[in-house]
Amino acid sequence: MRVLQVSAELFPLLKTGGLADVAGALPGALARAGAELRVLLPGFPSIVAGLGDAVRVADFHAPWGERATLLYGHLGALGGQPAYVVDAPALYQRPGNPYQDEHGHPYGDNHRRFALLGWAAARLALGLDPWWSPRIVHSHDWHAALVNAYLAFEPVRQGRVGTVYTVHNLAYQGLCAPHHLAELGLPASAFAVEGLEFHGQVSFMKAGLYYADHVTTVSPSYAREIQTPEQGCGLQGLLRRRATEGRLSGILNGVDQQVWDPAADAHIARRYDAVKLAGKAHNRAALQKEMGLEPRPGPLFGMVSRLAEQKGLPLLVELLPQLVARGGQLVTLGAGDGRIEAALRAAAAEHPEAVAIRIGYDEAFAHRIFAGSDVTLVPSxxxxxxxxxxxxxxxxxxxxxxxxxxxxxxxxxxxLEDLAEDRATGFVFDAFNAGDMERALRRAFALFARPNAWKAVQRRAMAQHFGWDDAAAQYLALYRALGA
Structure with missing residues (x-):
C-alpha cells in the first residue's frame, strides 16, 4: 500500500510543536506495519540539509507560475526514510520559523508557500514521479490541507487516490483573502459555504475538512469535542455532518518509544526504569541544581509548553503562590505570550529557590524536565x-x-476508587478555573506525602502503553477501507 504523508514539519529536522513529533514517528510505524510510505515536505533549510542522496525528480510550476523542483532522497535522521522535498528557495529559504519572520510576524505569502506544498502532493498523486505514485495521500493540518481540494477539482484522475486529513489543532485554520483563490489554482465555485469559504475568507483547514475522503483527529475525545460550539471554532456544523457520514474519527497519537525512553535516554543525568526508580531521584536533584533551585523535599512540577492561555498558563500563574507556599517547586520551558512570560519571570525573581523558567525550546532540556520532575503540568x-x-x-x-x-x-x-483498583496514573480536574485546578494540586501534594503510594502510581504510569504501532494499525485499516 503506497502512502504519501504530507506535513510542514518533521522531527528531528524541524519542530515547532507536536505536529513534528507525529509526522516524524508515524511513517516508521506505518512502514513496520507494511505500508510503502514516503513523506513530502517543504524545502525549509533544515529539511533540505537533512535530505541525503537527493536527486531531481521533476520541475513543475505553481498555479501562479512560480517554478519549483521536486527532490527525492532519504532522511538519515529518520533511519533512511524515503522523502520528497519541494525545493523553492524564494518561498522557503528564509529566517525565522516556518510560519513567521524573525520578528514573529506571519509571512504575507504563507498562502502561496503552503499552497505549493498541497499542489506538489496533488501532482505526485497524478503521476509527477513516473516511478512512484501514492494510493493514499495523508495530509496534516492546514499547511497541507489544500491537496484535498486540488484532487477534488482535478478533472482527470489516474486511478483511485484516497485522501485522509488529520486535524492537529482546529484553532489554526490557515485563512487568506478570497482574491487569492485564482492564484491558488482553484475555481471560483470553490469559494462557497459548501467549499472553502469561511466568514468571507478562504480557509485551508476547510479544504481538508470538506474535501478529504476521511477526516481524523489526534484523539477520540477531540473528535467529539470539535462537533460542539465550544470547540468547533465555527466549523462544528460541517464536522457533525462528516461524523454522521462516518467520515470523522479520532486516532490517539502515540509516543516514539525509542526517543522517549528513560532507560536509554542520553539526555538525562541517570537512566532508570519502573523497576529501578532510584535514577529518578538523581535526575530530580540534577534538575534542581541546573536551574538553581533549593534541594527541597516537596514535589517538583515541570511544564514544557507554549506559553499561551490555551495551555492553561493563566491558571498556573494564579496558583503559583499556593504551589510555592505548600513547598512545591516549578521548572518551565517554553515561549509565547509576552505577559505570561513576564509573569513567570517575576515569579522566578521573587522565588528563585522554587521557581525557574527557561524561554525558548531545547529538546535535551525537555527530556531532563520529564526525567527530573515529579509532576507534569498540562492544565489546558x-x-x-x-x-x-x-x-x-x-x-x-x-x-x-x-x-x-x-x-x-x-x-x-x-x-480513592481508582487508587484502590490500581488504575490511577495522574491528577485530573474538570472546570477551567483556578478552584478546580487547585484541588488537583492538593491531591498531588497529598499523594506525594505518601511515598509508597506515590511510587505505586509512578510504576503504573510508566507501564502505560501509548506506542505508535496501535495508531498505525488503525490508520492502515482506514486506508484499506478507502479502497487503497
Whole structure:
C-alpha cells in the first residue's frame, strides 16, 4: 500500500510543536506495519540539509507560475526514510520559523508557500514521479490541507487516490483573502459555504475538512469535542455532518518509544526504569541544581509548553503562590505570550529557590524536565491530543491535566476508587478555573506525602502503553477501507 504523508514539519529536522513529533514517528510505524510510505515536505533549510542522496525528480510550476523542483532522497535522521522535498528557495529559504519572520510576524505569502506544498502532493498523486505514485495521500493540518481540494477539482484522475486529513489543532485554520483563490489554482465555485469559504475568507483547514475522503483527529475525545460550539471554532456544523457520514474519527497519537525512553535516554543525568526508580531521584536533584533551585523535599512540577492561555498558563500563574507556599517547586520551558512570560519571570525573581523558567525550546532540556520532575503540568483549556502528558507518564512524572481532548483519554485521576483498583496514573480536574485546578494540586501534594503510594502510581504510569504501532494499525485499516 503506497502512502504519501504530507506535513510542514518533521522531527528531528524541524519542530515547532507536536505536529513534528507525529509526522516524524508515524511513517516508521506505518512502514513496520507494511505500508510503502514516503513523506513530502517543504524545502525549509533544515529539511533540505537533512535530505541525503537527493536527486531531481521533476520541475513543475505553481498555479501562479512560480517554478519549483521536486527532490527525492532519504532522511538519515529518520533511519533512511524515503522523502520528497519541494525545493523553492524564494518561498522557503528564509529566517525565522516556518510560519513567521524573525520578528514573529506571519509571512504575507504563507498562502502561496503552503499552497505549493498541497499542489506538489496533488501532482505526485497524478503521476509527477513516473516511478512512484501514492494510493493514499495523508495530509496534516492546514499547511497541507489544500491537496484535498486540488484532487477534488482535478478533472482527470489516474486511478483511485484516497485522501485522509488529520486535524492537529482546529484553532489554526490557515485563512487568506478570497482574491487569492485564482492564484491558488482553484475555481471560483470553490469559494462557497459548501467549499472553502469561511466568514468571507478562504480557509485551508476547510479544504481538508470538506474535501478529504476521511477526516481524523489526534484523539477520540477531540473528535467529539470539535462537533460542539465550544470547540468547533465555527466549523462544528460541517464536522457533525462528516461524523454522521462516518467520515470523522479520532486516532490517539502515540509516543516514539525509542526517543522517549528513560532507560536509554542520553539526555538525562541517570537512566532508570519502573523497576529501578532510584535514577529518578538523581535526575530530580540534577534538575534542581541546573536551574538553581533549593534541594527541597516537596514535589517538583515541570511544564514544557507554549506559553499561551490555551495551555492553561493563566491558571498556573494564579496558583503559583499556593504551589510555592505548600513547598512545591516549578521548572518551565517554553515561549509565547509576552505577559505570561513576564509573569513567570517575576515569579522566578521573587522565588528563585522554587521557581525557574527557561524561554525558548531545547529538546535535551525537555527530556531532563520529564526525567527530573515529579509532576507534569498540562492544565489546558483545550488539547487535541497532547504529547507532554504521554512523555510524563513514560518518565514517571505524573501528569496533572484538565479532563479534555486527549488528556481525558490518557490520564486516570488519583481518586480513592481508582487508587484502590490500581488504575490511577495522574491528577485530573474538570472546570477551567483556578478552584478546580487547585484541588488537583492538593491531591498531588497529598499523594506525594505518601511515598509508597506515590511510587505505586509512578510504576503504573510508566507501564502505560501509548506506542505508535496501535495508531498505525488503525490508520492502515482506514486506508484499506478507502479502497487503497
Amino acid at each position: 483549556l483545550y488539547e487535541p491530543c497532547g504529547l507532554t502528558q504521554l512523555y510524563g507518564l513514560r518518565y514517571g512524572s505524573l501528569p496533572l491535566v484538565r479532563r479534555v481532548g486527549g488528556l481525558a483519554d490518557t490520564v486516570v485521576d488519583c481518586t
